[in-house]
Amino acid sequence: MANSKYEYVKREFEFHRHLPASNWIVVRIDGCHFHRFSELHAFEKPNDxxxxxxxxxxxxxxLEKFPDIVIAYGVSDEYSFVFQEKTELYQRDERLIISSCSSCFTSFYMMKWKEYFPSKELVQPPHFQVEVSCYPEPRIVCDYLSRRQSECHNRNQYTTCFWMLVKSGEGENKAKEILKDTLPKDKNELLFQRFQMNYNNEPAMFRKGSCAYRQKVEASEDERWDVAVAHVDMGPHFWAKHSYVFDRR
Ligand SMILES: Nc1nc2c(ncn2[C@@H]2O[C@H](COP(=O)(O)OP(=O)(O)OP(=O)(O)O)[C@@H](O)[C@H]2O)c(=O)[nH]1
Ligand SMILES: [Mg+2]
Known part of the structure; x- marks a missing residue:
C-alpha cells in the first residue's frame, strides 16, 4: 500500500507539531467544569x-509513570508538570504528549476516587483539559511556578473570606461587595476582626498549593528516589535546596 492512491491523506492532511528542542515542557492539566463537578460531589467549601x-x-x-517529569505544582483542579528539556517522550509530538497526559491523569483520578471518597459515589466522569508551554531556561520555569503559586494565594485568600462571610449569613452578592477592591492585608484583617481567624494558620496545602518532586531515599545504598509532596513557598529558599531537579541529564 506504500504508494497507493490513499497516501495523500497522510501526506497532506495529518499534521504533527514537534515541540522545540532544548526547552522545558510544561503540561498544565485543568479539570473541566469543576465548579459543577465539585457541587455535584458536595466538595467542602472553599477547600476539600x-x-x-x-x-x-x-x-x-x-511522576512515577513519566520519569522525565522533574517537578509538578498543583492547586484546586489544576496541576502543572515540568518535563526535562531533553525529553524525547513521543519524539516531543505535542498531540501525543497532550492526549497521553490527559488520559493518564483522568484514569488515575477515577481509579483512586474510592480511596479518598470511600462513601461517595463518583456520579459524573471527570475530564481534564491540557495546555502546553515551552520555556528555554529553568529560571523561567521557576518564575512560571511562582506565578501559579501567587495566583493560588490570591484566589485562596479571596475564597476563604468569601465563604466565611457567606457561612456567617451574608448573601453571596453582599459578600462579593464587601470584598470588592480589598487588598490582601484588608482580607487578613477582615478574617481576624470578624472571625478571629489567622489566615496564616490555615493549612499550608490550601494557602500554598502542592509541589511534587523526586527526592533521594535517605540511607539507601543504591540510588533510590521517591516522590515527595510538600506545601511550601517555591521561592529562593526552596530552589536553593531543590535546584538538582533541573540538573542536565
Ligand atoms: N468546593 C470546592 N470546590 C473546588 C475545590 N477545588 C476546586 N473546586 C472548584 O473547581 C473550580 C476550579 O476553577 P476553574 O478551573 O476556574 O473552574 P471550572 O469550573 O473547572 O472551569 P473550566 O476549567 O474553565 O472548565 C473552582 O472554582 C471550584 O468551584 C475544592 O476543594 N472545594
Ligand atoms: Mg477547571
Missing amino acids: DRALRLMNACATSM
Whole structure:
C-alpha cells in the first residue's frame, strides 16, 4: 500500500507539531467544569482536603509513570508538570504528549476516587483539559511556578473570606461587595476582626498549593528516589535546596 492512491491523506492532511528542542515542557492539566463537578460531589467549601489529596495522589502517579517529569505544582483542579528539556517522550509530538497526559491523569483520578471518597459515589466522569508551554531556561520555569503559586494565594485568600462571610449569613452578592477592591492585608484583617481567624494558620496545602518532586531515599545504598509532596513557598529558599531537579541529564 506504500504508494497507493490513499497516501495523500497522510501526506497532506495529518499534521504533527514537534515541540522545540532544548526547552522545558510544561503540561498544565485543568479539570473541566469543576465548579459543577465539585457541587455535584458536595466538595467542602472553599477547600476539600480529600479532593486536593486525590489530585496530589494522581500527580505522584504521573511522576512515577513519566520519569522525565522533574517537578509538578498543583492547586484546586489544576496541576502543572515540568518535563526535562531533553525529553524525547513521543519524539516531543505535542498531540501525543497532550492526549497521553490527559488520559493518564483522568484514569488515575477515577481509579483512586474510592480511596479518598470511600462513601461517595463518583456520579459524573471527570475530564481534564491540557495546555502546553515551552520555556528555554529553568529560571523561567521557576518564575512560571511562582506565578501559579501567587495566583493560588490570591484566589485562596479571596475564597476563604468569601465563604466565611457567606457561612456567617451574608448573601453571596453582599459578600462579593464587601470584598470588592480589598487588598490582601484588608482580607487578613477582615478574617481576624470578624472571625478571629489567622489566615496564616490555615493549612499550608490550601494557602500554598502542592509541589511534587523526586527526592533521594535517605540511607539507601543504591540510588533510590521517591516522590515527595510538600506545601511550601517555591521561592529562593526552596530552589536553593531543590535546584538538582533541573540538573542536565
Ligand atoms: N468546593 C470546592 N470546590 C473546588 C475545590 N477545588 C476546586 N473546586 C472548584 O473547581 C473550580 C476550579 O476553577 P476553574 O478551573 O476556574 O473552574 P471550572 O469550573 O473547572 O472551569 P473550566 O476549567 O474553565 O472548565 C473552582 O472554582 C471550584 O468551584 C475544592 O476543594 N472545594
Ligand atoms: Mg477547571
